[in-house]
Amino acid sequence: MDELPPELLVKILNRLNDSEDLARCRVASKRLNSLWREVRAVSLICTLSRYSKSRSIAVTPFKTVFKSLIEDSRNISSVSVAVDKALSGITFDDLIEEDSDELYLTDVEFVREWLPRVRDNLEILSISDFWIQSCWRKSDVLALISLNCSKLVKLEVKNAWLSVVGLTLMPNLRHLTLEFIRLDDENLDKVNDCFPFLKVLNLIGVGGLKEPRIRFLHLKSCHWTVSNAPLSLAIVAPNLLELKLKCNKPKSILLETPKLVKLHLSVEDAEGVSIAELQDLNTLEVISPDMYRLIRNTRFGNKIIRLAVDSVRSIEQSERLKLGLGTLLEAFPGIISLNLSPVTWSNIETHFQSEGLVHMKGTDSLKQITARVQTPSHADVHQTVSFIRSILDNCRGVTDMRLMIHQDTDFRVRTYLISACTMSNPRVRWKWGVWAEGGEDMWASIGA
Template identity: 80%
Template structure:
């Protein structure tokens, strides 16, 4: 170990996922003890076991451990401190007392104890608070950070109640993530003003907003998950390239994003969705219980090449008789790749059984279909194969079929479906896989 170059050892120590290991290294050798003080990153997560140990008579409080790591280092560029999700299962009764601040990490008094040590060089800061301790205390930590960390490039705050009072400009900040945050402000104007060069914005479960408006001139990527409140949303970002937006039933949705290339839209009620045509959009993913209404109310442009469509459960079943494959082909005549979720595929298969394939003109560009299939018995296999054969007969340019079958289905049904499909058309390249709710897709074989 002592023979390795010091620069390499510092780089290795800086990459440790858990800085508790850094403390162990300090007692392992004089060389590591000396070099550990040159690390550029501190990462410390309070696990359930660590918290339990800290509460013992001989235990060291979590905040004390963290502050000692900061005090013993002189070259820190990145800090990540947080509470493990496993602690969410702990009830208030199991903690010290309701007023405890031991895991209240966005506490301004706590941050003031260590931030001055690193503020001049800090570039990345991530704080994941403990909701039981932070939800009823409003924190002014954003003002504190902005007034001290002029070189900060990336900021992430989770599970906290934040105020923007006193927030000042952070000219170098390009990445901002606020996740499960209570932000009691009329809109996002303060953030818009103070982060003028923001390029990546993630707002996940940020509540307390009214008529929120995102306005960032340099923004390139945005992920926004809105609460269930019926809000009027607006995004003005002339340079935005990628947008992932999930909202329930917005009163209205305004998008001024002329350069958008990739768009993921998940919406339960599409009545309030209406915006101008996108000129450069080529990748689109739609998740809605009423895709039929959505694609008829909104014009997504004529450059869509990659389309994915999924559905969520809804009490309304009117779409079942409306949404056919031809509906998508007609609305997006230039698509090359089409991915269909299990409910969408089921709706289209039902539509085919009653109406056949209609409006299938202009399918020459379609080369690949990926679908998650819910076939459950031999009768379903026959219907599914019939649907697939009709698709192949109508889409002469189609070369790839990728079918995912639910993992809980009878393996014999899966085998029969694979065999029947591969006999349907020899020109198609088949690929087979397994899917499950909430799990990752797993490809099991290539039909060729």
């Protein structure tokens, strides 16, 4: 340890995820204790174990420990203070004092005690609050941060009730994450006005919105998970490249994102979806039980080469007969790679048994199919083999088939399916695996 140059030791200390480990290093080594003030990051997490101990024995309060780390440091550019996710299961009945604020981390008075100490050089700030203590207390911490942290580039706030009263312009902020937040900004007007140069925006489970509108000229990446309320959503972002949008039953969705190249769209009801044609979109993942209407009524552009489709759940027979492989290939004639969920595979196989493979346009471009196959029975496996053979007969460009078989499939059925497919289509590169609900895929290559 003594032979290592101080610059390397400081780099090592900066990589510690929890500043409690840093405190242990200070106790263990005089040299580390002398260098720790050069560390540019403070990160402290209240674990479930620490919280449990604090309820029964005399333990230094978490906030006190955090403030002491801040006060003893200099030149800090990154601060992270958090309550571990393991505490999310605690209820009001578990609290000894219902009005306790020992882990209320977005408390303005608490933040005001330490933020001025680090504000001059602070570039990254993350606060993950204790929801059970923060959900009923409205915090003005955003205004305090905006007034003090002119150099802040990245801000994350989680599990809190936030007000935007007093929020001021933050021209240097490039990355904003609000996760499981109650936000007093119904239409996101204040967020749009005060963070004009954002490049990355994550809104995960933000409640309190009415008719939210995202309007950022410089935004490149956005992840927006909307609550269950039927909202009208709008995203105006002329330079947006990647979007992950999840909403249940929106009244309407308006996307004005002409440069979008990658879209992950999860929607329960596609009736209100309105998307201006996305000329540059090349990667699309859609998740919806309303898949047929979503594909038929939405213009995703004609440059998509990678497509993933998840119909989420089984639907009525009449609806299943609408979505066939031909429907997908007609809507996306240029795709090279197609990824199908178990339900989607089942739906298009049902369509095949009734209608055959129809409207097979665009089949020359398709090269790779990845699918998770539902558990075929002894009686159904022959139909599945026939379906796969028909795909390969009609889609002559397909050279790569990657099929996952459900782990509950009978071994003899699995063996027959693999053998029948590989022997009748030697030109195809086959990759087989096993899948299970909630489990990891397990792949094993078979064939050349």
